[in-house]
Amino acid sequence: MASVRSDLAPDTLAVAAGRPPREHDAPINPPLVLTTTYHETRAPEPGDRIYARGSNPTWDPFEEALAALEGADLPALVFGSGLGAAAAALSLVPPGGAVVMPRHAYAGSLGLAADLAAQGRFELVQVDIADTAAVLAALTALAARLDAGSVMLWLESPTNPMLEVAELGVLTAAAHAAGAVVVADNTFNTPIVHRPLEAGADVVLHSVTKWLAGHSDVVLGALVTSDAGLRERLLAHRTLYGAIAGPFEVWLALRGLRTLALRMERSQGTAASLALRLADHPAVRRVRYPGLPSDPGHERAAAQFNGFGGIVSIELDDVATADALVAAVRLWLPATSLGGVESLIERRRRQPAEPLTVPEALVRLSVGIENPEDLWADLDQALRRAAGRDGGL
Numbered sequence: 242m243a244s245v246r247s248d249l250a251p252d253t254l255a256v257a258a259g260r261p262p263r264e265h266d267a268p269i270n271p272p273l274v275l276t277t278t279y280h281e282t283r284a285p286e287p288g289d290r291i292y293a294r295g296s297n298p299t300w301d302p303f304e305e306a307l308a309a310l311e312g313a314d315l316p317a318l319v320f321g322s323g324l325g326a327a328a329a330a331l332s333l334v335p336p337g338g339a340v341v342m343p344r345h346a347y348a349g350s351l352g353l354a355a356d357l358a359a360q361g362r363f364e365l366v367q368v369d370i371a372d373t374a375a376v377l378a379a380l381t382a383l384a385a386r387l388d389a390g391s392v393m394l395w396l397e398s399p400t401n402p403m404l405e406v407a408e409l410g411v412l413t414a415a416a417h418a419a420g421a422v423v424v425a426d427n428t429f430n431t432p433i434v435h436r437p438l439e440a441g442a443d444v445v446l447h448s449v450t451k452w453l454a455g456h457s458d459v460v461l462g463a464l465v466t467s468d469a470g471l472r473e474r475l476l477a478h479r480t481l482y483g484a485i486a487g488p489f490e491v492w493l494a495l496r497g498l499r500t501l502a503l504r505m506e507r508s509q510g511t512a513a514s515l516a517l518r519l520a521d522h523p524a525v526r527r528v529r530y531p532g533l534p535s536d537p538g539h540e541r542a543a544a545q546f547n548g549f550g551g552i553v554s555i556e557l558d559d560v561a562t563a564d565a566l567v568a569a570v571r572l573w574l575p576a577t578s579l580g581g582v583e584s585l586i587e588r589r590r591r592q593p594a595e596p597l598t599v600p601e602a603l604v605r606l607s608v609g610i611e612n613p614e615d616l617w618a619d620l621d622q623a624l625r626r627a628a629g630r631d632g633g634l
């Protein structure tokens with residue numbers, strides 16, 4: 242790959258990083274390489290590709306571009322899914338250690354950590370990640386009885402789907418003082434909005450499935466770190482446990498990454514305007530969006546982030562109203578997942594795995610890039626119909 246200057250802005254890096262070298266007649270885009278194995282004409286040496294569970298040329302430009310975006314010194318590691326990446330990250334906790342996780346982290350991450358905890362791999366401590374004092378107390382209590390290096394602090398900020406905002410700098414400093422490794426799930430923010438490595442995280446996790454790839458057509462994950470020792474262990478986990486990515490998916494993800502900044506700008510702009518209007522809507526009981534000045538996470542998000550993201554959660558009066566809303570939209574798509582060009586709507590507690598402290602009538606909106614007025618008109622008509630459903634509308 243050709244190297245790209247790291248002082249460039251993120252929106253430029255998304256376009257310029259991960260390109261083949263400038264050579265006459267060479268393509269400007271990396272090729273899709275479909276192979277399981279590589280010619281060997283001499284004895285293998287470190288860094289040779291050898292077999293495609295270990296390495297694929299189509300991964301390299303994506304891994305380089307994501308590292309550039311997150312401000313990492315080393316190439317990212319792409320995985321077959323976000324949870325595949327999460328499993329590798331959790332493998333860094335030594336047996337008998339502990340993981341501190343937000344009680345409203347992504348349900349799959351919580352489910353994976355709970356499964357490993359039930360097997361006796363480590364202890365799982367769930368915290369309100371917005372309550373800095375509670376997180377610090379949990380870290381101090383664990384540091385007092387466990388060996389240094391055996392605790393992991395798992396950050397997700399804003400949380401999915403409650404959109405709580407953590408005090409990242411304070412938490413990473415305290416975690417390091419307690420000898421803990423910090424993993425930050427940056428799926429919601431993307432590096433356009435926030436770069437957790439700069440706030441002290443050791444490893445950044447992405448469900449590439451969401452905003453990075455951005456078109457709801459691939460499932461992928463990634464880890465990013467500037468720590469060579471950690472990266473070596475994560476790479477070894479990927480190769481040994483085999484949660485590798487298909488090259489075509491990674492090729493599509495790099496294509497999606499090129500427009501990340503534009504898509505985020507549009508989604509965030511629309512999310513902010515929808516959140517304001519939803520806050521005034523008689524059928525909406527509460528809006529959760531860090532961009533709203535009245536939101537409990539607003540000050541922290543404004544101080545830490547370069548934007549407020551494209552996810553808005555709203556609470557309706559009851560489950561029936563929430564379900565009626567989801568049933569009444571015509572443009573928004575009723576579906577799980579998030580971060581694609583198309584706007585999605587979902588009552589999260591439909592999913593049995595969702596934490597029970599997420600309100601039953603909470604509906605998560607993933608704001609896409611359609612015309613903002615079309616999105617509002619559809620939500621507004623659906624809210625009216627949902628709220629007035631007993632009136633025979």
Ligand SMILES: *Cc1c(COP(=O)(O)O)cnc(C)c1O
Binds near residue numbers: 322
């Ligand atoms: C979807 C998601 C994941 C899991 O990623 P997959 O690609 O679905 O395996 C992890 N964290 C967050 C915040 C997510 O939204």
